[in-house]
Amino acid sequence: MKFSIAQGSRQGPRTYNQDRLAYTYNRQAILMVLADGMGGHLHGEVAADIVVKGMIEAFHREATPLIGHPAQFLRTHIQQLHTVIERVKQQKNLHESPRTTVVVTLIQHNLLFCAHVGDSRCYVYRNGLSAFQTQDHSVVQSLLREGKISETELNTHPHRNKIYNCVGGDHAPEVELSDPIALIEGDVVLLCSDGVWNALPELTMAQHTLAADVSDTVHRLLDDAEAASLQGGDNMSTVALQWGDRQHARFTISTLDLPIDGNTTMINQVKLNADTPALDLTDAEIERAIAEIHEALGKTRQILK
Secondary structure, three states: OEEEEEEEEEOOOOOOOOEEEEEEEOOOEEEEEEEEEOOOOOOHHHHHHHHHHHHHHHHHHHOOOOOOOHHHHHHHHHHHHHHHHHHHHHHOOOOOOOOEEEEEEEEEOOEEEEEEEOOOEEEEEEOOEEEEEOOOOEHHHHHHHOOOOOHHHOOOOOOOOOEOOOEOOOOOOOOEEOOOEEOOOOOEEEEEOHHHHOOOOHHHHHHHOOOOOHHHHHHHHHHHHHHHOOOOOOOEEEEEEEEOOOOOOOOOEEHHHOOOOOOEEEEOOOOOOOOOOOOOOOHHHHHHHHHHHHHHHHHHHHHHO
16 A cells, blocks of 8 residues: 555644544555534543544454454444443543544555544545535534525534534444545545634645645645634544655655554544643553443353354
């Protein structure tokens, strides 16, 4: 595989950053994941952290080097991580569950598999035009699909920021799986939180995918979203991948250079500040909670056999 990839996040006008994002790849598969912790609930950043780290850990464990059943892998692990969040709620005696959106993609054999919960989005751009876009699990998108509001009402509707589907909370998430997409040379896969797509016109986003390199795409998207959000907005995060080996791409990755059993992982490091609500939850505790759920589910499968 040959591709270029970059990611970035900005706090924006919010008190702290609840977005989490990462990517990882081996010789034959790539996983990108972005989670937007829900600010209306306590410790949304913890839910986002659990989801991102959990998906990365699952990829490292099961991509040997390919994932056997990509769609099942994405759905199963998002649902498992919902259970992990609920376990953390109990362990930490929280009065409510942390909650987050998530969008995650898996690429192997030139095919893109995508799963999402909430309103963090995946786009595929081809020659500067949108070839694919996930549909938000939001109140306004539901009203639009039912024909109860028009496109022009989306940005002004009083419930425009409400979503009905998330990871964490009283109900298990409904994981939406998109049909596999065959990628071609030059395609740009873009994951972003609503702080990006809600701040920018669709045409601006599409134009930025024509940049010389995806690192430029990421910087331009975040710069424009931040400039548009000075008076109000959200955290802004995006992961972008350009498929193939364009001659002008500066940092094309060839996975043939990787060891057979190796993974390369980049987790975006979010800067914490004094206003970030503290929850005494270490990476080791997250990993242990994930392992416990995985072990319990493994035992259940053995019993069912």
